[in-house]
Amino acid sequence: MSRPELQAPPEIYYGDTEAKKYTANSRIQQIQSDMTHRALELLNLPPDEPKLLLDIGCGSGLSGEILEEEGHYWVGVDIAPSMLEVALDREVEGDLFLQDIGQGFGFRPGSFDGAISISVIQWLLNAETSHPTSSPPHRLNRFFTTLYASLANPSRAILQFYPNSDDQINLITSIAQKAGFGGGVVIDYPNSKKARKVFLCLFVGSGGAQQNVPKGLDGEEPV
Amino acid sequence: MVRLITHNLLACHAKNCTQTKGFPLAFNDVRVETKEAEFNADFLKSFYERKIDWDALVGAAKQLGDTSLPLERPEMVDDDFLQLLHHVLLEIHVEEGEMICPNCKHVYKIRDGIPNMLLAEHEIG
Numbered sequence: 602m603s604r605p606e607l608q609a610p611p612e613i614y615y616g617d618t619e620a621k622k623y624t625a626n627s628r629i630q631q632i633q634s635d636m637t638h639r640a641l642e643l644l645n646l647p648p649d650e651p652k653l654l655l656d657i658g659c660g661s662g663l664s665g666e667i668l669e670e671e672g673h674y675w676v677g678v679d680i681a682p683s684m685l686e687v688a689l690d691r692e693v694e695g696d697l698f699l700q701d702i703g704q705g706f707g708f709r710p711g712s713f714d715g716a717i718s719i720s721v722i723q724w725l726l727n728a729e730t731s732h733p734t735s736s737p738p739h740r741l742n743r744f745f746t747t748l749y750a751s752l753a754n755p756s757r758a759i760l761q762f763y764p765n766s767d768d769q770i771n772l773i774t775s776i777a778q779k780a781g782f783g784g785g786v787v788i789d790y791p792n793s794k795k796a797r798k799v800f801l802c803l804f805v806g807s808g809g810a811q812q813n814v815p816k817g818l819d820g821e822e823p824v
Numbered sequence: 825m826v827r828l829i830t831h832n833l834l835a836c837h838a839k840n841c842t843q844t845k846g847f848p849l850a851f852n853d854v855r856v857e858t859k860e861a862e863f864n865a866d867f868l869k870s871f872y873e874r875k876i877d878w879d880a881l882v883g884a885a886k887q888l889g890d891t892s893l894p895l896e897r898p899e900m901v902d903d904d905f906l907q908l909l910h911h912v913l914l915e916i917h918v919e920e921g922e923m924i925c926p927n928c929k930h931v932y933k934i935r936d937g938i939p940n941m942l943l944a945e946h947e948i949g
């Protein structure tokens with residue numbers, strides 16, 4: 602079976618059944634949780650300070666709950682109403698928005714102390730209509746410029762995604778840089794088919810304390 | 825849920841609206857619920873000092889029927905004030921209603937506490 606983003610737009614793919622199945626699947630929960638913890642690590646926030654974070658493509662709130670456990674406040678956006686409904690049922694603490702990230706955000710400058718996104722931005726690589734505002738470069742540009750504006754200086758955005766080629770990584774990175782972001786790509790377990798994970802590690806300003814793009818994990822894979 | 829902490833950060837993102845012209849969104853026809861939240865002085869202080877738009881918060885609270893905040897932004901941040909701020913920012917939830925852009929008049933509907941931020945094709949910037 603091909604990847605979900607090649608089958609249908611996210612708000613269709615994650616209908617009621619898929620949304621509940623996705624959230625209840627313990628394997629998915631585990632992967633989502635691991636990636637959220639890794640994204641938090643890459644965010645490099647100061648210890649023990651409650652922050653306001655943006656969760657891009659928050660789905661049913663699996664990542665948001667981890668942000669809560671770590672003492673943070675969060676706002677989540679997602680384009681799939683069924684996923685947001687599951688989030689409501691699970692009584693997550695974040696404020697939720699039904700939003701298409703390719704249309705951009707309206708948050709005031711410096712609203713968030715950081716942003717994370719788990720397995721979402723590959724959806725922006727598919728055009729949904731022939732309208733000029735639907736082309737992937739236009740949507741990516743709108744997404745990154747408005748995200749950049751909504752983040753505090755310094756801060757970071759950590760976006761884990763599934764590219765299907767190096768060209769896609771280059772396209773996304775170059776548009777993010779044009780929008781003002783520093784930083785780059787972090788690849789965990791680059792030589793493993795199963796454990797390989799790609800994180801865009803984007804900096805606003807200095808990106809916080811440690812300015813180099815972090816190293817990807819390597820060596821022994823997690824079980 | 826839409827709380828005033830988030831509303832205070834949110835401007836209209838339609839084409840030709842800017843973060844100054846499209847802010848703050850006006851509440852209309854709302855149903856609110858109050859839910860207790862955990863108090864965190866550090867978080868509130870940093871939000872108050874670094875991010876808040878005071879006039880927008882006072883105006884929005886009034887639209888939701890809460891007039892507890894002083895009209896002038898207080899210089900003194902004591903515990904009583906933080907408690908007040910805590911309630912207004914984090915414990916009032918807008919469950920139903922709409923938010924209207926002061927500039928382009930786009931209506932963002934709120935259902936089950938979730939605002940619909942989707943734009944029509946001609947509104948996308």
Ligand SMILES: [Zn+2]
Nearest residue numbers: 836841925928
């Ligand atoms: Zn507007």
